[in-house]
């Protein structure tokens with residue numbers, strides 16, 4: 248079938264099913280913009296080194312401008328017979344400008360072309376994701392700064408542990424997201440090298456200027472080794488690993504939002520516009536957005552495993568296996584962007600129910616550790632203090648009384664070291680204020696932490 252761009256050595260046409268089975272144009276046309284940018288950079292370089300004339304370069308520019316327009320307005324005729332985005336665009340270029348179109352592929356292969364396209368596409372996606380992640384962090388930190396005095400129960404084992412302030416909890420989320428941002432930027436830096444010039448696998452006989460194409464496309468430098476350049480997709484795997492961790496963090500946040508929005512916790516009100524109702528139960532307001540984000544971790548983790556499995560056992564250099572890298576990568580990009588957008592809009596708009604949070608912190612003997620620390624201050628060894636307070640809590644459980652509500656005489660029955668100043672220690676405010684060191688939940692520490700966190704984000 249000589250109608251193929253590679254048809255010269257073939258004596259029969261491609262099987263119809265095989266044609267569809269091996270084609271990627273349905274999903275890789277998403278990289279059309281990057282494919283054109285890469286082709287233009289390559290053509291300009293060929294002109295610099297004298298392989299193309301200035302007028303040929305102009306023709307290529309004009310043809311590509313028209314193709315871009317056709318793709319944008321939807322009139323471009325994508326064809327499965329032309330297999331992928333690269334050959335669709337090249338064939339159309341030749342249709343438009345004739346013989347010069349056939350010169351574009353000089354000193355190039357689809358192997359370095361596709362490796363370049365994916366990097367460019369992922370780099371743009373990383374920049375969008377970085378911006379949305381930053382927006383989410385800004386919203387989270389702002390809400391934290393406004394809630395340095397909002398007391399809530401802190402949990403271990405999902406059991407009331409010690410009082411914390413809501414801002415402290417929000418800044419814990421921000422720390423996870425801050426590390427995710429760092430991982431994203433590490434990934435961007437490692438992927439930002441230009442494979443163009445590796446050609447099929449060994450390089451090319453033309454006097455190419457790899458530094459020029461790299462610079463034109465905004466890469467930091469050309470890649471070092473031609474075999475590696477066209478074969479590895481570790482940058483896509485690295486991105487998917489970043490995404491799996493980010494989505495894991497967002498899933499943990501989702502879980503807390505879902506719990507907190509329940510009537511049983513009743514800690515927050517999610518805005519109606521982020522929730523949906525039930526078709527049968529009129530009273531329902533369901534936290535669909537966090538539930539869906541929690542659910543989407545499944546596909547993101549799956550995509551990571553798909554790419555790892557795709558890459559393992561591939562001999563150098565390019566193998567068609569790598570065509571399978573695109574759908575998991577694109578799906579991961581879309582899922583992460585959508586989840587971040589929903590969160591960045593929703594988190595700043597949620598309303599903490601401060602009275603309910605405070606009331607929950609008051610229950611469950613959350614200041615028992617403070618009482619033990621108080622007794623240590625009076626000279627008891629910590630283990631003995633722990634035992635004394637445990638007995639007092641046991642009494643509280645049996646009688647339905649909180650520590651702060653017990654008469655002094657009752658408390659003194661557990662330890663004669665207890666005096667009237669104990670009640671300051673048993674208050675929620677006293678409890679959080681006492682944890683006044685770097686990383687602690689004291690309101691002044693949390694306020695300072697929020698400022699530092701915001702300064703980091705603003706410095707990006």
Ligand code: ARG
Nearest residue numbers: 271331357358361565569570
């Ligand atoms: N569609 C192919 C891919 O996604 C482009 C590279 C094809 N190269 C080749 N030698 N068949 O990987």
